Amino acid sequence: xxSVAQPEDQVNVAEGNPLTVKCTYSVSGNPYLFWYxxxxxxxxxFLLKYITGDNLVKGSYGFEAxxxxxxxxxxxxxxxxxxxxxxxxxCAVRDRxxxxxxxxxxxxxxxxxxx
Amino acid sequence: xxxxxxxPRYLIKTRGQQVTLSCSPISGHRSVSWYQQTPGQGLxxxxxYFSETQRNKGNFPGRFxxxxxxxxxxxxxxxxxELGDSALYLCASSLGVGNNEQFFGPGTRLTVL
Numbered sequence: 016x017x018s019v020a021q022p023e024d025q026v027n028v029a030e031g032n033p034l035t036v037k038c039t040y041s042v043s044g045n046p047y048l049f050w051y052x053x054x055x056x057x058x059x060x061f062l063l064k065y066i067t068g069d070n071l072v073k074g075s076y077g078f079e080a081x082x083x084x085x086x087x088x089x090x091x092x093x094x095x096x097x098x099x100x101x102x103x104x105x106c107a108v109r110d111r112x113x114x115x116x117x118x119x120x121x122x123x124x125x126x127x128x129x130x
Numbered sequence: 131x132x133x134x135x136x137x138p139r140y141l142i143k144t145r146g147q148q149v150t151l152s153c154s155p156i157s158g159h160r161s162v163s164w165y166q167q168t169p170g171q172g173l174x175x176x177x178x179y180f181s182e183t184q185r186n187k188g189n190f191p192g193r194f195x196x197x198x199x200x201x202x203x204x205x206x207x208x209x210x211x212e213l214g215d216s217a218l219y220l221c222a223s224s225l226g227v228g229n230n231e232q233f234f235g236p237g238t239r240l241t242v243l
Contacts, residue, residue, distance in 0.1 A: 049231070058134070058220055058234035105173065114227040115186050116163050120173040 155223030
C-alpha cells in the first residue's frame with residue numbers, strides 16, 4: 016500500500032535560516048509526490064509536485080523539494096524562512112491502482128518560524 | 131478565476147441528524163474529491179467523482195454518500211450523524227484524473243453535538 020511518513024510533528028526555525036520539512040514514502044512503482052500547506056482555518060494550498068524528471072522540484076513561495084529515490088525521501092526545503100511560512104505542511108502521494116486523484120497524506124508537520 | 135467554493139463554511143448539528151455539504155469546483159474542472167480532516171485521523175479520502183461518476187471511495191461507512199452533477203458541482207451527505215463525524219470536510223477539484231494538482235476549497239467545519 017502507498018504511504019508517506021512525516022517523522023516530525025513540529026519544526027522550529029529562526030527567520031532567515033534554511034528550513035527542511037521531512038517526508039519519506041513507501042510506494043510500489045514510481046511515486047507521484049506532492050506538498051501542500053495549510054494555514055489556520057483554510058484549505059490546503061498546493062506547493063509543488065514530483066511526477067518524473069529532475070530530482071529538484073521548485074514550487075510556490077520559494078519552496079523546493081528534493082526527490083531521493085535511494086532514500087525514498089521527498090524533503091521540503093527553503094533557503095531562508097519567513098515568519099509567514101509558519102503553517103501546517105502535508106506531504107502526499109497519489110494512490111495507484113488506475114486513474115485516480117486520490118491522495119494519501121502524511122500526518123502533517125507544524126512549521127514555526129520565530130522572528 | 132474563482133477558486134473552489136464550499137458551502138456552508140460552518141455547520142452545527144446534533145446526533146442523529148443528517149447534513150448535506152456542497153462544493154463548486156473551479157470552472158472547467160471536472161474532477162472533485164472529498165476529504166475528512168480530524169486531529170486524530172488526519173486527512174482521509176472520502177470519495178472521488180469525475181463526469182458525474184464515482185471513481186473511487188474511501189473506507190467510510192455507508193452513512194457517507196456523495197454525488198456530482200452535470201455542471202461538476204458536488205454534494206456529500208452524511209446521515210445519522212455521530213459525534214465522531216465532527217471534522218473539517220475539504221473538497222478538491224482538478225482538471226481531470228491523473229497527475230494534475232488538486233485545488234482545495236476552504237472546507238466546511240461540521241460540529242456534531
